[in-house]
Amino acid sequence: MIIVINGSQWGDEGKGKVVDLLADRFDIVGRFQGGHNAGHSVYVGDKAFVLRLLPSGIIHEGTVCVLGNGMVIDPKAFFEEVDQMIEQGISITPERLKVSSRAHLIMPYHRALDHTSEERLGNEKIGTTLRGIGPAYEDKAGRRGIRVADALVPEVLKSRIERNLEEANRIIVTYGQQPLYADQIFEEISALAERLRPFVTETSAFYAEAKRQKKNILLEGAQATLLDVDHGTYPFVTSSNATAGGASVGSGIPPHHITGVLGIVRTYATRVGEGPFPTEMLEEEEDMANLIRTRGNEFGSVTKRPRRCGWFDAVATRYSAELNGYDSLALTKIDVLDALDELKVCVGYMIRGERVDTFPAVSSDLRQIEPIYETLEGWKEDTLGITDIDELPAKARAYVDFLSESIGVEIGLISTGPERDQTIILKDSVMESWFTGNDQAAIDS
Ligand code: GDP
Numbered sequence: 001m002i003i004v005i006n007g008s009q010w011g012d013e014g015k016g017k018v019v020d021l022l023a024d025r026f027d028i029v030g031r032f033q034g035g036h037n038a039g040h041s042v043y044v045g046d047k048a049f050v051l052r053l054l055p056s057g058i059i060h061e062g063t064v065c066v067l068g069n070g071m072v073i074d075p076k077a078f079f080e081e082v083d084q085m086i087e088q089g090i091s092i093t094p095e096r097l098k099v100s101s102r103a104h105l106i107m108p109y110h111r112a113l114d115h116t117s118e119e120r121l122g123n124e125k126i127g128t129t130l131r132g133i134g135p136a137y138e139d140k141a142g143r144r145g146i147r148v149a150d151a152l153v154p155e156v157l158k159s160r161i162e163r164n165l166e167e168a169n170r171i172i173v174t175y176g177q178q179p180l181y182a183d184q185i186f187e188e189i190s191a192l193a194e195r196l197r198p199f200v201t202e203t204s205a206f207y208a209e210a211k212r213q214k215k216n217i218l219l220e221g222a223q224a225t226l227l228d229v230d231h232g233t234y235p236f237v238t239s240s241n242a243t244a245g246g247a248s249v250g251s252g253i254p255p256h257h258i259t260g261v262l263g264i265v266r267t268y269a270t271r272v273g274e275g276p277f278p279t280e281m282l283e284e285e286e287d288m289a290n291l292i293r294t295r296g297n298e299f300g301s302v303t304k305r306p307r308r309c310g311w312f313d314a315v316a317t318r319y320s321a322e323l324n325g326y327d328s329l330a331l332t333k334i335d336v337l338d339a340l341d342e343l344k345v346c347v348g349y350m351i352r353g354e355r356v357d358t359f360p361a362v363s364s365d366l367r368q369i370e371p372i373y374e375t376l377e378g379w380k381e382d383t384l385g386i387t388d389i390d391e392l393p394a395k396a397r398a399y400v401d402f403l404s405e406s407i408g409v410e411i412g413l414i415s416t417g418p419e420r421d422q423t424i425i426l427k428d429s430v431m432e433s434w435f436t437g438n439d440q441a442a443i444d445s
Pocket of ligand 1: 012013017039040042296297301332334335336415416417418419
């Protein structure tokens with residue numbers, strides 16, 4: 001089976017835990033877009049792993065991990081993360097970590113350009129992570145990018161750096177920063193590329209062979225659906241396709257070979273950085289936002305920045321479900337809501353006095369949304385660590401069913417805490433078939 005997993009909202013839905021749970025069932029876990037801006041936290045026993053670039057599967061010794069062609073890779077950040085993992089006792093070898101020869105490299109001038117980009121955008125600031133990811137994708141689309149394979153040929157690497165740096169330096173200097181030097185960049189990157197060489201693989205051919213051998217493959221999205229460059233809240237989005245379609249392009253796996261799509265939804269919403277957020281808890285609901293933020297530990301896993309918190313947005317999540325073609329959903333963090341008297345769910349949008357049923361394309365419209373809420377009763381009981389659906393309080397069950405119906409997709413997994421075993425898997429769900437390896441669509445294909 002080949003399953004895509006991604007976040008249905010604006011990220012931080014708790015995908016790390018679900019991928020970690022599934023990784024045992026999969027031979028290969030690959031990423032297909034983004035760079036070292038993912039920021040998953042995975043807890044195993046008393047060990048905490050923070051993964052930015054590597055797939056969460058790397059923690060499972062038996063799993064082979066792939067960085068796909070759709071990604072942008074900062075070779076320095078790559079080895080920092082690899083070295084950190086090795087220090088934490090994870091074995092990382094070219095046998096179990098493959099880097100696509102067609103992935104683009106993030107160069108030192110991309111980081112410098114990222115620092116100028118927010119200034120260039122003026123009041124349409126995006127709140128990027130300043131790691132050079134956006135500028136690297138700009139160069140990819142502008143056909144100036146340097147790919148992993150290029151960096152392995154010194155003459156090619158040198159001439160591309162020289163050509164690109166001239167233009168990059170013009171911008172960097174205009175914004176009052178120090179110019180960079182081609183020789184220094186060449187030395188740094190060619191040394192890193194040599195270290196990278198054993199990991200470099202024709203990953204689409206690797207996947208094709210894996211498929212012939214009937215291996216199970218999990219394709220892990222980073223960021224989330226509403227941050228997709230085409231379908232998200234543009235321009236407040238990431239630079240790549242985080243939706244399920246991106247998994248095919250960004251891995252080189254034919255779309256019809258993908259056998260299932262799993263969406264991660266959280267019982268409430270959060271958003272990091274700028275950008276429209278229709279169900280955000282504003283000043284009058286500040287106490288509620290603080291409660292959820294504290295109970296859910298909604299602070300950036302790398303930056304520690306407090307995340308904006310909001311109510312569950314069923315309109316946006318239904319939009320995500322249709323875009324991705326979700327077969328089953330994992331609902332995370334139900335325990336965070338245990339303390340609440342009432343829960344609001346956004347079931348419709350009003351814009352300038354008119355009801356809209358689709359997710360608006362224009363960010364100024366998104367900012368004018370007045371959410372239409374339905375209010376459900378809170379359960380006010382402890383759900384932390386429940387593993388059996390029959391033990392879930394009836395009102396919690398009603399909340400789960402209400403979300404599933406409004407999104408239009410089954411909820412096959414409920415996460416009741418950060419640990420692996422704090423999980424309910426629903427019997428006879430599509431989700432269960434992925435956990436047991438009895439996915440009929442995959443067996444038939
Ligand atoms: P990701 O990038 O989508 O994996 O999001 P994060 O790394 O920010 O993960 C969300 C955080 O929530 C992590 O600290 C997880 O351990 C934690 N988490 C995941 N699922 C649950 C859950 O069901 N309940 C609670 N309380 N925490 C959870």
